[in-house]
Amino acid sequence: xxxxxxxxxQLKEGFANAGYISEEETLITTYLSLKLxxxxxxxxxxxVGKTEIAKVLSKIFATQLIRLQCYEGLDETKALYEWxxxxxxxxxxxxxxENIFSQDYLLERPLLQAxxxxxxxxxxxxxxxxxxxxxxxFLFEMLSDFQVSIPELGTVTAKNIPIIILTxxxxxxxxxxxxxxxxxxxxxxxxxxxxIQIINSKVPQAGQQLSRExxxxxxxxxxxxxxxxxxxxxxxxxxxxxxxxxNADRLxxxxxxxxxxxxxxxxxxxxxxxxxxxxxxLYQALNE
Amino acid sequence: MLxxxxxxxxxxxxxxxxxxxxxxxxxxxxxxxxxxRCLGLRVSSSEAVDLxxxxxxxxxxxxxxxxxxxxxxxxxDIEKKILFEKAFxxxxxxxxxxxxxxxxxxxxxxxxxxQNQQIEKDFTFQREDGSEKVQFxxxxxxxxxxxxxxxxxxxxxxxxxxxxxQTHREGNFTxxxxxxxxxxxxxxxxxxxxxRQNSQYDNxxxxxxxxxxxxxxxxxxxxxxxxxxxxxxxMLLYEDMKTIGEKDLPKAMVIIKRLAKKxxxxxxxxxxxSKKSKKIEIRRTIRSNIGYGGTMLELKYKARKxxxxxxxxxxxxSGSMSRYAxxxxxxxxxxxxxxxxxxxxxxxxxxQRVTEEFRKQRSFEDTMxxxxxxxxxxxxxxxLQKALNSFAEKYQQLLTSNSRIIxxxxxxxxxxxxxxxxxxxxxxxxxxxLWLNTLPKSEWIALEHLSIFQKNCRMFSCQTLAHLEExxxxxxxxx
Numbered sequence: 105x106x107x108x109x110x111x112x113x114q115l116k117e118g119f120a121n122a123g124y125i126s127e128e129e130t131l132i133t134t135y136l137s138l139k140l141x142x143x144x145x146x147x148x149x150x151x152v153g154k155t156e157i158a159k160v161l162s163k164i165f166a167t168q169l170i171r172l173q174c175y176e177g178l179d180e181t182k183a184l185y186e187w188x189x190x191x192x193x194x195x196x197x198x199x200x201x202e203n204i205f206s207q208d209y210l211l212e213r214p215l216l217q218a219x220x221x222x223x224x225x226x227x228x229x230x231x232x233x234x235x236x237x238x239x240x241x242f243l244f245e246m247l248s249d250f251q252v253s254i255p256e257l258g259t260v261t262a263k264n265i266p267i268i269i270l271t272x273x274x275x276x277x278x279x280x281x282x283x284x285x286x287x288x289x290x291x292x293x294x295x296x297x298x299x300i301q302i303i304n305s306k307v308p309q310a311g312q313q314l315s316r317e318x319x320x321x322x323x324x325x326x327x328x329x330x331x332x333x334x335x336x337x338x339x340x341x342x343x344x345x346x347x348x349x350x351n352a353d354r355l356x357x358x359x360x361x362x363x364x365x366x367x368x369x370x371x372x373x374x375x376x377x378x379x380x381x382x383x384x385x386l387y388q389a390l391n392e
Numbered sequence: 393m394l395x396x397x398x399x400x401x402x403x404x405x406x407x408x409x410x411x412x413x414x415x416x417x418x419x420x421x422x423x424x425x426x427x428x429r430c431l432g433l434r435v436s437s438s439e440a441v442d443l444x445x446x447x448x449x450x451x452x453x454x455x456x457x458x459x460x461x462x463x464x465x466x467x468x469d470i471e472k473k474i475l476f477e478k479a480f481x482x483x484x485x486x487x488x489x490x491x492x493x494x495x496x497x498x499x500x501x502x503x504x505x506x507q508n509q510q511i512e513k514d515f516t517f518q519r520e521d522g523s524e525k526v527q528f529x530x531x532x533x534x535x536x537x538x539x540x541x542x543x544x545x546x547x548x549x550x551x552x553x554x555x556x557x558q559t560h561r562e563g564n565f566t567x568x569x570x571x572x573x574x575x576x577x578x579x580x581x582x583x584x585x586x587x588r589q590n591s592q593y594d595n596x597x598x599x600x601x602x603x604x605x606x607x608x609x610x611x612x613x614x615x616x617x618x619x620x621x622x623x624x625x626x627m628l629l630y631e632d633m634k635t636i637g638e639k640d641l642p643k644a645m646v647i648i649k650r651l652a653k654k655x656x657x658x659x660x661x662x663x664x665x666s667k668k669s670k671k672i673e674i675r676r677t678i679r680s681n682i683g684y685g686g687t688m689l690e691l692k693y694k695a696r697k698x699x700x701x702x703x704x705x706x707x708x709x710s711g712s713m714s715r716y717a718x719x720x721x722x723x724x725x726x727x728x729x730x731x732x733x734x735x736x737x738x739x740x741x742x743x744q745r746v747t748e749e750f751r752k753q754r755s756f757e758d759t760m761x762x763x764x765x766x767x768x769x770x771x772x773x774x775x776l777q778k779a780l781n782s783f784a785e786k787y788q789q790l791l792t793s794n795s796r797i798i799x800x801x802x803x804x805x806x807x808x809x810x811x812x813x814x815x816x817x818x819x820x821x822x823x824x825x826l827w828l829n830t831l832p833k834s835e836w837i838a839l840e841h842l843s844i845f846q847k848n849c850r851m852f853s854c855q856t857l858a859h860l861e862e863x864x865x866x867x868x869x870x871x
Contacts (some may be wrong), residue, residue, distance in 0.1 A: 112450075128457075133463075136449060137464070140442060187679060189682065276657050277654060286468075287465060288467060330646065
C-alpha cells in the first residue's frame with residue numbers, strides 16, 4: 105500500500121485483514137500520524153495491543169519492522185551506532201591509508217538502520233518509559249527532523265522517513281518535548297463487545313457463547329477487582345485456547361477454578377479474586 | 393495565547409485550502425486552544441499548527457473524526473482527557489445547547505450573586521449608635537457551609553455576633569473583632585463536621601483553579617465547564633481532598649498508589665554521580681584512543697556509583713489538616729515501600745519520625761491505626777517551628793546537600809516569625825524545600841507570614857490529587 109495515496113477506509117481494511125480489531129479512535133489517530141509524518145505515541149496498560157499496531161503497520165505496508173526495546177541505561181551505542189573498533193584497530197596496524205571513520209566501520213543499531221534503509225520501514229521504539237530521560241532527549245532530533253548527528257561523520261538524514269511508533273506503559277512521565285513531537289493515542293482495555301470480536305478473530309473455533317462468557321468474565325475481573333496485573337488481551341486469548349483444550353463450551357465454576365493460573369500471573373491477584381469475587385459469584389454474574 | 397506569527401501561518405494555510413467562508417473555523421480553533429490552556433492543558437504553538445494540518449486530512453463534517461483529530465494532536469496526557477471532553481462538549485455544542493448553557497450559567501450567576509449579597513448583609517454589623525461598623529469576609533467554603541445551615545442556625549450565629557458588637561462598651565474593638573472572626577470560623581468548622589457526619593454535605597468540592605481569558609463569552613464557557621466538572625463522577629482528581637467521600641476512597645487510593653509508583657520510579661532514575669568507584673571502561677577508552685593509533689593514552693572510566701536523592705517528607709497532622717493528612721500519608725506510605733532512602737515524619741505540636749512504621753510489612757490501614765493511636769501529636773495544634781528545631785537537633789545527619797524536603801501543611805502555625813527563621817536555617821542545609829499548601833491560592837494573601845515562608849521554599853497549592861500529581865510531575869526533582 106502506498107502511504108501517499110492512503111485513505112482511512114484502506115487503513116481500516118488493512119487493520120481488519122491483519123486481524124487487528126480497532127476502534128474508530130485508533131484508526132483515525134494512526135491515519136493522522138501516518139499522513140502528518142509524525143511519530144505515534146501509544147500509551148495504555150500492558151497487553152492492550154500497543155506493540156501490535158507497529159506489527160500491523162509493517163504488514164499493511166509490506167515493509168520491515170525494526171524494533172528498539174528500551175530499558176534503563178540504554179544509550180546511543182546500543183540504539184544508534186557504534187564504531188567497529190576491532191576493524192579500526194586492524195586497519196591502523198596494517199598501516200593502510202584509509203579513513204577509519206567511514207560507513208564501512210560503522211555498526212548500525214536500530215535507529216540508524218531505520219534511517220539508512222533503502223525502503224520506508226516501521227520503527228518500533230518499545231516501552232520508551234523504561235529508558236532514561238537523557239535518552240528521551242537524545243531522540244528529539246530523530247523524531248522531529250528524522251536525522252541524527254554522528255560527530256565523526258556529520259548529520260545522517262533519513263533516506264526514507266520511517267513510520268515511527270513509540271509505546272509506553274506510563275510507568276514514568278514522559279517529557280513534554282517528546283509528547284509534543286508525536287500524535288497521541290491512549291489504548292484502554294477493550295469493551296466486552298470488542299473483546300468478543302477479538303476472540304472470534306483469533307480463536308474462531310471458540311463459538312459465540314463461550315466467547316461472550318469469557319469476554320464478560322474478563323471484563324468483570326478487570327473492572328471489579330483491584331489487581332496488581334489485570335488480565336491482558338493475550339491472556340484472554342490464552343484462556344480461551346485452554347478452555348477449548350479442556351473441551352469446555354461454557355464457563356462453569358469448576359473450569360474457572362482449574363484455569364485461574366492462565367489469567368492471573370500473580371499469586372496475590374489470584375487470592376484477591378478468590379476472596380472478593382470467586383468462581384461461584386462470577387458464574388452467577390455471567391448467567392444473570 | 394497564539395502569537396501573531398502563528399496566526400499568520402494558520403491564515404495562510406487556511407486561505408490556501410478553504411474559501412473565506414471557512415474563516416470562522418480558524419478563530420474557533422484558536423479560542424478552543426485558549427480554553428484548553430486555561431484548563432491547564434499544555435498546548436504548544438507547534439501543536440496548534442499540527443492541528444490545522446490534521447484537519448486538512450479529515451472530513452470536517454464527521455464529528456467523531458473531528459474530535460479524534462483534536463484529541464490526537466492536543467491532548468498528550470490521559471488524565472487531562474476528561475477536561476478536553478467537557479471543553480469539547482461545551483465549546484462545540486449546537487446553537488440550541490449553547491443557548492441553554494448560557495441561560496443556565498446566567499441563572500447560576502444570579503443565584504450566586506444573590507447569596508453573596510445576603511451573606512454580605514448578614515455579616516455586616518453596625519452599632520445602633522452608629523459608632524462602629526464591622527464586616528466579616530467569609531471564604532468560598534465558609535459561604536457554602538453557611539448557605540447549608542437552617543435559617544434558625546444562621547440567625548443564631550448572626551444574632552450572637554450582633555449582640556457582642558452591640559454590647560461592646562470600651563477597650564480594644566480590634567481585639568473583639570478578631571475574637572468574633574475566630575468564633576465565626578470555629579462555628580462554621582463545627583457545622584462542616586456535623587453536616588458531613590450526617591451525610592448532608594457529601595457533595596464533592598471541585599477545587600479547580602483556572603485562569604480566565606478576560607473575554608466574556610470564553611469566560612462564561614470556562615465557568616460552565618467548571619460547573620459541569622463539579623457534577624462529573626470522573627472528577628476525583630480535581631476534588632478537594634478534604635471533601636472526598638468514603639465511597640470514593642478506594643478510587644482515590646488507587647490514584648495515589650499510581651502516583652507514588654510513578655514518583656518512585658523517578659527517584660530511582662534521578663541520580664548523581666559520587667566520587668567513589670573508578671573502573672576503566674574498555675569500549676570508550678578504545679574509541680577515544682583510535683586517533684592515537686590504538687595506543688591507550690587517554691583512559692575513560694565507568695560511570696561512578698549512582699547516589700539517589702534523599703527525600704524527607706514532613707506532613708502536618710494537626711486538627712485542620714487531618715483529612716488531607718490521611719491522603720498524603722497514603723502517598724508517603726506508597727513511596728516509602730519502593731524508595732528505601734525516604735524518611736517520613738509527621739508533626740503537629742512537635743515532630744515524630746514514622747519511617748520505621750512505614751517500613752514494617754503492615755497494611756496501610758494497620759499502619760495508620762498504629763500511628764494515630766500511638767502518636768501524641770495527632771490532631772493537635774500546629775507548631776512548625778518546634779518541629780523544624782526538633783528535626784535539626786535529632787536528625788542532623790539527614791540535612792545534606794543532596795536532601796530534598798517536602799512539607800505538607802496549611803501553614804497555619806503558631807510563631808510564624810520564628811518558624812520563618814527556622815525554615816531559613818533548614819533551607820541552607822538542604823538542596824530544596826517543596827511546600828505543598830492545602831489552602832487555596834486565593835486565601836494565601838490573608839496569611840501575611842506566607843510570603844516570608846516562600847522566600848525559603850517553593851510553595852505550591854495542593855488541595856486536590858491533580859495538584860499533588862502536577863507538583864510531583866513538574867516541580868519535584870526539577871533541579
